[in-house]
Amino acid sequence: MPDSTLVGLHHEEQHHPELLHHFAEPQQQRDAASLGMWVFLATEVMFFGGLFCAYLIYRRWYFGDFGAASKTLNATLGATNTAVLICSSLTVVLAVWAAKTARRTLLLVSLGITLLLGLAFLGIKGVEYKDKFVEHHVPGASFSFDKVPLPGHPGQYANPRHAQIFFSLYFIMTGLHALHMIIGLGLFLWLLIMAWKGRFTPEYNTPVEIGGLYWHFVDIIWIYLFPLLYLIDRHP
Amino acid sequence: MSMPTTIPQPVERENYLNKEYGVWSWLLTTDHKRIALLYLVSITFFFFVGGFFALLMRLELLTPAGDLVQADTYNKLFTMHGMIMVFFFLIPSIPAVLGNFLVPLMVGARDLAFPRINLLSWYLYIIGGVMMMHCMLTGGVDTGWTFYAPFSTNFTNTKIVEAGLAIFVAGFSSILTGLNFVVTIHRMRAPGMTWSRLPLFIWAHYATSIIQLLGTPVIAVTIVLVAAERALHLGIFDPKLGGDPVLFQHLFWFYSHPAVYIMILPAMGVVTEIIACFSRKRIFGYSFVAFSSIAIAVFGFLVWAHHMFVAGISIYSALVFSFLSYAVAVPSAIKVFNWTATLYKGSIHYDAPMLYAFGFLGLFTMGGLTGLFLAALGINVHVTDTYFIVAHFHYIMVGGAVMGYLGGMHFWWPKISGRLYPEGWARLAALIVFIGFNLTFFPQFLLGYMGMPRRYYDYSHMPEFQVLNVLSTAGATVLGVGYLLPMVYFLWSMRYGKPASDNPWNAAGLEWKTASPPPTFNFDEEPVVTWEAYNYEELDAPHKREVPVAR
Numbered sequence A: 001m002p003d004s005t006l007v008g009l010h011h012e013e014q015h016h017p018e019l020l021h022h023f024a025e026p027q028q029q030r031d032a033a034s035l036g037m038w039v040f041l042a043t044e045v046m047f048f049g050g051l052f053c054a055y056l057i058y059r060r061w062y063f064g065d066f067g068a069a070s071k072t073l074n075a076t077l078g079a080t081n082t083a084v085l086i087c088s089s090l091t092v093v094l095a096v097w098a099a100k101t102a103r104r105t106l107l108l109v110s111l112g113i114t115l116l117l118g119l120a121f122l123g124i125k126g127v128e129y130k131d132k133f134v135e136h137h138v139p140g141a142s143f144s145f146d147k148v149p150l151p152g153h154p155g156q157y158a159n160p161r162h163a164q165i166f167f168s169l170y171f172i173m174t175g176l177h178a179l180h181m182i183i184g185l186g187l188f189l190w191l192l193i194m195a196w197k198g199r200f201t202p203e204y205n206t207p208v209e210i211g212g213l214y215w216h217f218v219d220i221i222w223i224y225l226f227p228l229l230y231l232i233d234r235h236p
Numbered sequence B: 001m002s003m004p005t006t007i008p009q010p011v012e013r014e015n016y017l018n019k020e021y022g023v024w025s026w027l028l029t030t031d032h033k034r035i036a037l038l039y040l041v042s043i044t045f046f047f048f049v050g051g052f053f054a055l056l057m058r059l060e061l062l063t064p065a066g067d068l069v070q071a072d073t074y075n076k077l078f079t080m081h082g083m084i085m086v087f088f089f090l091i092p093s094i095p096a097v098l099g100n101f102l103v104p105l106m107v108g109a110r111d112l113a114f115p116r117i118n119l120l121s122w123y124l125y126i127i128g129g130v131m132m133m134h135c136m137l138t139g140g141v142d143t144g145w146t147f148y149a150p151f152s153t154n155f156t157n158t159k160i161v162e163a164g165l166a167i168f169v170a171g172f173s174s175i176l177t178g179l180n181f182v183v184t185i186h187r188m189r190a191p192g193m194t195w196s197r198l199p200l201f202i203w204a205h206y207a208t209s210i211i212q213l214l215g216t217p218v219i220a221v222t223i224v225l226v227a228a229e230r231a232l233h234l235g236i237f238d239p240k241l242g243g244d245p246v247l248f249q250h251l252f253w254f255y256s257h258p259a260v261y262i263m264i265l266p267a268m269g270v271v272t273e274i275i276a277c278f279s280r281k282r283i284f285g286y287s288f289v290a291f292s293s294i295a296i297a298v299f300g301f302l303v304w305a306h307h308m309f310v311a312g313i314s315i316y317s318a319l320v321f322s323f324l325s326y327a328v329a330v331p332s333a334i335k336v337f338n339w340t341a342t343l344y345k346g347s348i349h350y351d352a353p354m355l356y357a358f359g360f361l362g363l364f365t366m367g368g369l370t371g372l373f374l375a376a377l378g379i380n381v382h383v384t385d386t387y388f389i390v391a392h393f394h395y396i397m398v399g400g401a402v403m404g405y406l407g408g409m410h411f412w413w414p415k416i417s418g419r420l421y422p423e424g425w426a427r428l429a430a431l432i433v434f435i436g437f438n439l440t441f442f443p444q445f446l447l448g449y450m451g452m453p454r455r456y457y458d459y460s461h462m463p464e465f466q467v468l469n470v471l472s473t474a475g476a477t478v479l480g481v482g483y484l485l486p487m488v489y490f491l492w493s494m495r496y497g498k499p500a501s502d503n504p505w506n507a508a509g510l511e512w513k514t515a516s517p518p519p520t521f522n523f524d525e526e527p528v529v530t531w532e533a534y535n536y537e538e539l540d541a542p543h544k545r546e547v548p549v550a551r
């Protein structure tokens, strides 16, 4: 699916139009881009790692309070969002495959659905945030968590301060995750436009591939966040 | 520095400097060599800002009474000095200037893997720097560069969030540099440039990049937590609300200990190149030196709590961290022994870069050995938060890293600028820096051992400390002259220096096999490497002082 719009965009040499001047061959360029994304994801692991570390420490210290706070989260919406993201991972895989095998319609559709699923995730997240706001569970001056029973300790109440630490971590972790989702949406919008213009071919589809890597990573973070935040001490 | 009567003009050929002129050709460049120069100018600026604060502090400490500045101002002085020197000078220094310039040249590539990301990293650095300057000019921060909670989160009324954001942004610039280096070293090596043929400078930068990539995000997220805590009083670091201030210290040092290796590893790489060249010998134990860099990067992540022995961590974890801190000294010692063995029976040339390398060896060894003192629990408890600490880390960071940086600047200056610097002046400057440095910081070991606390602006209860403090301030003045000199003669040589040949030191390494200064894409034809690293037996001695003829 070579694209006529690209002719003339490139310089003297007759190599592939998307090959940048400092690479010897397309393969090298692809390898560099995908290694670059993997390395970047390693830094992301460390970025979230600091938060997970703080979470684990406080969860061990204040297990009961964390359990009580966690129970106020809407696990149904959380589970729905998990499903939404898992589906979007599938559509991302499809998009990569479509780009590699020159299936233009499938590529456009998969990218489009990915975008929609990402938006759905953020919408649901927004509803959850709103609920927390209404319930005064947002840390800060208006925070209140009075007389919430401590799971497993009849007659005792959770310590609001410790619950506030839970909610702080909840908002920071899911907030940073949502920020990554928003960046991902921007990325996929760009991919969609490029795909629309027919930029991706079986020879050149690295952006789809590394965009996909990023998307999967953001999904995986959520796969950890969901049980850690929503499912503390829940019993059927 | 008398001006030569006839100014020799090099035979002009197109290179990265004269290819294009004009501000935009610099500000929008994606050439790693030009970006290196952008960094050079910017970090030099910050070095002098940070140095100015240091000088003010040394002036204050000239007399026991707090007379020149008040306590508040002094607190801000050491904080802004530390933050600027660490995050805006030393961390970017060798990697972003020399590394940026040399990594592609040394591996035989036309550029770094992601040239635009490289430029982005400079812009992030500048944005961070502007924020830091703005924060500084509108009041600054008084917490110390460590911004420990809960002081930073609940009590100080200075601009901690803005400074934090500045460091956050600069941190991403550092991450992007590391990312570029790792990918370039993996994917862009010229044919024949196997891992075991890479210069050890490259191995050192590879190890540095690993730390930048895996450590910096942790300080970034710590800053996010501090900012959130400060804005909303979440309680994450506040003991009153059930939080743990020691957790802050863990997160902070998880980055900031490895960060000292971000500062020293590149200097080790520089010194390795210089020592091999000016001993005219293959480096002794290549693979040991290479893997000791990696070992430092890995073990460096496991010793952070040696900064927290008095912060209330358990005695058992203190023991483990003490032991690990000893362990991390092993790879550094391996390097020192290998450098020494390389010198042994080498035919040594005492050119200026080599003088800096010698300075590095001595001062780094001092810093490293006193680091072992500090890793011992008993001594640590006695001297922690005294001038012993200040002396120790300045021996590593200024004595080690800045010496390495200056040595590297001299060594590669002919490549960077196409001109030779004045050798006599350079040797004199190296000597002045060495003397000034020791005069400044050696007395601080004694002061610290005698019990003078760090971060104090007034020591009038202990007037007997004055003699050593006066020596230290005198040394700082000498040191200042030593730092100004190279700046002056480097600038001078850009115009009046003798033109450099492609390989004025007759050094091994691909960077010397292209023109000085190199063309924009580094090599006229793609190099193919068929020889081992440091093949000095096959090269003649340096012939730098000959004026080269037309190329």
Ligand code: HEM
Pocket (backbone or CB within 6 Å): B051, B054, B055, B057, B058, B078, B079, B081, B082, B083, B085, B086, B089, B090, B143, B144, B145, B146, B390, B394, B397, B398, B402, B440, B453, B454, B455, B456, B476, B479
């Ligand atoms: C690359 C160069 C340098 C770096 C990275 C560096 C780093 C630091 C750091 C991190 C601190 C601790 C700040 C704090 O307590 O929060 C500090 C303190 C200090 N530095 Fe430097 N420094 C450098 C150069 C210098 C030079 C050249 C001088 C001397 C002229 C100097 C003099 C001081 C003084 C007087 C203090 C304050 C000690 C105290 O009151 O505790 N520094 N430096």
Ligand SMILES: [Cu+2]
Pocket (backbone or CB within 6 Å): B256, B257, B260, B303, B304, B306, B307
């Ligand atoms: Cu340390």
